[in-house]
Amino acid sequence: MSNNLNFADVQGNILRGYGKQYVRHLVLTVANASAARRWLSEATSGDESAAPQITNAEPWTERRRTCVNVGITRDGLAAFGVPAASLNSFPHEFVAGMAARNTLLGDTGPSDPSKWKEEWKGDGVHLMISVYADDAQDRTATADRILAARGAFHLRAALDGDGFPGGVVHFGYRDSISQPQFYGVHDPDRRRDDQPFVEIGAMLLGHATPIENLRWEVPKPNVLGYNGCFNAFRVLEQQVVEFEAFLSECADALIKNPLSEVVLPPGEEAKWDPPMSRHAALREVVAAKMLGRWRNGVPLALSPITPSPQPAITDAGLNNYGYSSDPDGQRCPIGSHMRRSNPRDAKTVQRNTNHARRLVRRGIPYGPQYDPAHPVKAERGLLGSFMCASLTGQFEAIQYDWTNLGLQDPRITGSNDPILGNNDPLFSRFSFPVGDGMVKFRGFPHFVHTKGGAYLFQPSMSAIRHLATLSGGGTVNRR
Amino acid sequence: MVKGFFRSIWTFLQHLLERILIAFWRRAAPIKVAEPGYSTVLADNLQMHMNLVMPLADQTAVGRARAAQAIAANIDELFTGLNNVGTVHFARFDLIGGNLCMYSVFDGDFRAYIRDFICVFGSVFDSLLGLVADPPPSPSALNPEAFIDWIHRHDSFQIPRDLTSLFPEEKNLENLSRDLVLLLDEKPNVQLGRFSGYPGVSVAQIRHGAGLGW
Numbered sequence: 001m002s003n004n005l006n007f008a009d010v011q012g013n014i015l016r017g018y019g020k021q022y023v024r025h026l027v028l029t030v031a032n033a034s035a036a037r038r039w040l041s042e043a044t045s046g047d048e049s050a051a052p053q054i055t056n057a058e059p060w061t062e063r064r065r066t067c068v069n070v071g072i073t074r075d076g077l078a079a080f081g082v083p084a085a086s087l088n089s090f091p092h093e094f095v096a097g098m099a100a101r102n103t104l105l106g107d108t109g110p111s112d113p114s115k116w117k118e119e120w121k122g123d124g125v126h127l128m129i130s131v132y133a134d135d136a137q138d139r140t141a142t143a144d145r146i147l148a149a150r151g152a153f154h155l156r157a158a159l160d161g162d163g164f165p166g167g168v169v170h171f172g173y174r175d176s177i178s179q180p181q182f183y184g185v186h187d188p189d190r191r192r193d194d195q196p197f198v199e200i201g202a203m204l205l206g207h208a209t210p211i212e213n214l215r216w217e218v219p220k221p222n223v224l225g226y227n228g229c230f231n232a233f234r235v236l237e238q239q240v241v242e243f244e245a246f247l248s249e250c251a252d253a254l255i256k257n258p259l260s261e262v263v264l265p266p267g268e269e270a271k272w273d274p275p276m277s278r279h280a281a282l283r284e285v286v287a288a289k290m291l292g293r294w295r296n297g298v299p300l301a302l303s304p305i306t307p308s309p310q311p312a313i314t315d316a317g318l319n320n321y322g323y324s325s326d327p328d329g330q331r332c333p334i335g336s337h338m339r340r341s342n343p344r345d346a347k348t349v350q351r352n353t354n355h356a357r358r359l360v361r362r363g364i365p366y367g368p369q370y371d372p373a374h375p376v377k378a379e380r381g382l383l384g385s386f387m388c389a390s391l392t393g394q395f396e397a398i399q400y401d402w403t404n405l406g407l408q409d410p411r412i413t414g415s416n417d418p419i420l421g422n423n424d425p426l427f428s429r430f431s432f433p434v435g436d437g438m439v440k441f442r443g444f445p446h447f448v449h450t451k452g453g454a455y456l457f458q459p460s461m462s463a464i465r466h467l468a469t470l471s472g473g474g475t476v477n478r479r
Numbered sequence: 480m481v482k483g484f485f486r487s488i489w490t491f492l493q494h495l496l497e498r499i500l501i502a503f504w505r506r507a508a509p510i511k512v513a514e515p516g517y518s519t520v521l522a523d524n525l526q527m528h529m530n531l532v533m534p535l536a537d538q539t540a541v542g543r544a545r546a547a548q549a550i551a552a553n554i555d556e557l558f559t560g561l562n563n564v565g566t567v568h569f570a571r572f573d574l575i576g577g578n579l580c581m582y583s584v585f586d587g588d589f590r591a592y593i594r595d596f597i598c599v600f601g602s603v604f605d606s607l608l609g610l611v612a613d614p615p616p617s618p619s620a621l622n623p624e625a626f627i628d629w630i631h632r633h634d635s636f637q638i639p640r641d642l643t644s645l646f647p648e649e650k651n652l653e654n655l656s657r658d659l660v661l662l663l664d665e666k667p668n669v670q671l672g673r674f675s676g677y678p679g680v681s682v683a684q685i686r687h688g689a690g691l692g693w
């Protein structure tokens with residue numbers, strides 16, 4: 001399906017990832033509106049010597065060493081001079097901001113916005129400029145050039161994400177395997193999975209969406225809203241030590257449970273690559289059941305009892321599965337993080353939502369990688385961008401309806417995502433069927449705490465040029 | 480007769496005084512009302528209520544009869560659509576005074592409910608809304624956010640059990656009645672309370688438990 005998309009008009013980190021190891025997110029306040037607008041103009045001028053250029057989505061002829069993208073909050077748009085009528089044409093959740101949506105998102109208790117890092121508090125979070133690079137020096141050099149922009153911005157924080165080898169994130173899972181593939185962007189002859197291709201209107205405003213006939217409204221004026229995308233940026237602190245301790249507790253319990261012989265036939269662990277003790281292997285079983293993939297990325301749906309199936313699953317095959325042949329979650333639990341976040345072809349309560357809530361995920365870990373041989377407590381987590389054309393229709397719908405509430409299947413309703421959820425040890429439960437029995441774990445805490453974040457709008461390149469022509473702004477004219 | 484005349488003068492004066500008092504209160508001490516939000520207790524986010532009150536453009540018997548006919552003509556599509564939304568416990572269509580009303584009990588987020596509703600039977604609803612005064616932009620599928628905002632504005636305000644939680648900035652409990660008057664002056668239709676015989680359970684859980692399929 002052709003969609004006549006002008007790739008040069010779309011920011012480059014939305015429809016495809018850059019595959020860069022190093023990211024620096026600059027969280028900024030507009031210090032001087034004219035200087036900030038001048039920076040926008042220079043950063044879209046095509047003249048790299050004037051300012052690092054904002055990367056668009058045109059296919060590359062050669063690999064770029066660094067890429068730059070921009071997301072702007074509602075207050076940031078006001079600071080650039082966007083008038084109130086135009087601001088109010090943005091969706092209400094974007095106008096309200098992420099912190100105001102905290103109960104719905106599950107950001108309560110340790111994740112409550114009052115406990116967020118200082119840079120995310122108050123009205124001064126205006127924009128985030130993200131620098132992606134293949135090496136740390138290039139990242140610093142580009143970020144420093146941006147910050148040198150003649151008094152345009154005040155730096156609230158520079159958040160560094162350093163990718164780990166093998167695309168692994170904290171908790172030890174390989175990430176960034178499943179992403180939506182778009183009509184007119186990805187090649188249908190080289191599709192990686194059987195999930196339906198997605199209309200670009202799932203990401204970009206002004207285009208057909210995966211929901212028949214439905215189009216999200218484009219904020220006014222059209223030049224500002226068209227080809228824009230929303231980005232729910234989250235700083236998600238991960239309690240790695242507690243998570244690993246929980247896996248050990250579960251393995252202690254499971255090893256005494258006769259069902260463990262069904263979920264992992266005795267001796268199977270010796271055939272794994274590398275072979276493991278029974279206890280260590282059962283820890284891996286629990287980790288896989290909580291996510292939906294073994295920690296090396298092999299999906300339970302394709303390989304339920306071993307992370308090292310023979311013949312091996314190629315990288316391209318890691319995403320080629322659904323859940324319709326596993327209606328009860330015998331292989332991949334209905335309550336696992338992945339099956340909650342994208343039920344693929346599984347039966348769901350909200351019958352028209354299966355492929356309608358796709359998200360592009362761009363995440364990178366921060367903090368030191370956890371070494372089980374030297375378990376050191378440190379701040380670690382994920383700098384996660386969750387991109388979509390409608391924050392309520394996609395990001396919040398996943399986070400609230402599916403992750404936090406489990407509405408999509410009556411067998412998990414009222415339980416929270418075991419990895420991500422705002423779990424309270426008094427009520428938390430995670431269970432998965434094994435034959436006719438059920439393995440149940442209770443009393444686990446909240447392994448991921450939100451430490452900050454913002455709802456950002458990633459304008460098109462024309463919109464950025466439009467912002468550069470405005471006047472006024474500067475002060476925060478919050479509602 | 481004379482008594483009746485004096486009574487209506489008295490009632491008129493009483494209402495006039497009330498209006499003056501309300502206007503004075505609104506200026507002297509405007510209220511800040513807490514919008515009902517989401518609960519941190521997961522089960523409290525099931526069985527949510529929507530009480531949609533939509534004034535008809537033509538509120539005469541003829542206009543009301545037209546609305547009754549339009550609902551009757553579309554009832555099968557509406558019910559199939561509600562079934563397909565998947566999260567709806569009950570839904571009713573009523574004519575109350577000059578209003579077309581839709582009352583429903585659903586699970587989860589209000590906006591997600593209305594969005595699913597647009598996807599499943601938005602076009603039927605669009606035709607019904609032709610009968611309503613001040614309808615939302617049509618078709619709903621091309622104006623989903625505006626449609627959802629419109630539905631939200633026509634959904635009766637839900638008064639929580641604890642009246643004090645309505646006015647987070649009110650320090651003096653003695654002012655509660657005054658605050659309530661100001662609130663009801665702003666919002667003519669409100670829901671005063673709700674009861675559930677099976678709290679904290681979703682419609683799919685009930686169907687599943689009763690062997691009805693979900």
Ligand code: HEM
Pocket residue numbers: 169170171173174175176177178179234236237238291293337338339341342359361381382384386395398399403420448
């Ligand atoms: C620290 C927090 C998180 C961690 C550690 C995490 C981890 C993972 C991992 C390891 C995968 C599997 C890798 C892959 O298939 O690409 C995954 C998939 C996914 N996650 Fe998360 N995630 C986190 C937060 C979130 C959030 C906040 C959301 C959205 C609300 C989300 C939505 C998804 C989705 C949609 C998938 C893909 C499922 C599929 O397509 O089958 N994740 N996550």
